[in-house]
Amino acid sequence: MYETTGTGGHVPVMLDRVxxxxxxxxxxxxxxVVDANLGLGGHSEALLxxxxxxxxxxxxxDPFAIEFSTRRLAAYADRATLVHTTSDRLAEVLAEAGLESVDGVLFDLGVSSPQLDEAERGFAYSYDAPLDMRMDTDQELTAEKVVNTxxxxxxxxxxxxYGEERFAPRVASLIIKERGKDPITSTKRLAEIxxxxxxxxTRRTGGNPAKRTFQALxxxxxAELVALEAALPAALDALALGGRVVVLSYHSLEDRLTKQVLVARTRDTSPPGLPVPLPAHQPRFRLxxxxxxxxxxxxxxxxPRAASARLRAAERIRVDHED
Incomplete structure (x- = not known):
């Protein structure tokens, strides 16, 4: 998701490869093609x-992403349909558009540059800001509510x-103690806690110690991983023969989940020892x-924000009704 085309000059991550x-x-x-994490629309613009x-x-x-990309993709307005919703509603979005299948789905996971760079969004520990962290600013749950309740x-x-924080009990205990004095409402105070x-x-190595806690929150x-758990299988189910899914992830949890889903769909599940593979157990996809x-x-x-990117892709090679 990290890109700043139109707001600073960088192109979308791994654009040529996508x-x-x-x-x-x-x-x-x-x-x-479905761009399931539209962001600033850089990949979508290039595809169009x-x-x-x-x-x-x-x-x-993110309403800002829809608004920004609507302007960015104005020249392609007759070929672009932008929907303000979460990626785990992908199947419903396609049904509402009257589509039974698509030819490509792109997942560009993570946080967009505006979300990180606008202090008031509360995503970054490098700014003092309200503890928010909502991608959809209309939802009720905020990081402040999580930390304090x-x-x-x-x-x-x-x-x-979600943060792979090995000192999780210590961090949680101190959060409970400090919020008992005063509610924790700012990124600066949370980072200090x-x-x-x-x-x-441990603080002397590995960068800012708040990084893992902020990622987890x-x-x-x-609900990023929950959304991906639903959206990626739905995307694979929606692909036409020859269709492809491309996933860009930015931390090990996203990449691990992506790998698990893709490997499961590209494996022959025939019982071992059979002389010939069973058609019903042949993989529908290939990596x-x-x-x-x-x-x-x-x-x-x-x-530099592209450094953590990991890209995986798969293609549909069979359809179910062939069996």
């Missing part, structure tokens, strides 16, 4: 420019699962990438 991977699936007379007959459906939960057990769980909870020896507030692909050194130098 276009290259999508191209074989978009050779029909009127191909359809590259494929003159393409129709694009862009989904994003979740139990020690709930906080420990999300810090451990986390810093105090992390042992001094962001994932919890926006297009070998493992997770990484951005090149040049791209990382140009756009």
């Amino acid at each position: 276009l290259e991977l999508m191209a074989p699936a978009l050779t029909g007379s009127r191909p359809v 420019a590259r494929h003159p007959s393409l129709h694009l459906i862009g989904i994003d939960r 979740y139990s020690a057990g709930q906080l420990t769980r999300i810090l451990r699962e 986390v810093r105090q909870a992390i042992p001094a020896a 962001r994932i919890e507030v926006n 297009v990438t070998r493992g997770a692909e990484l951005p090149g050194e040049e791209e990382e130098a140009r756009n």
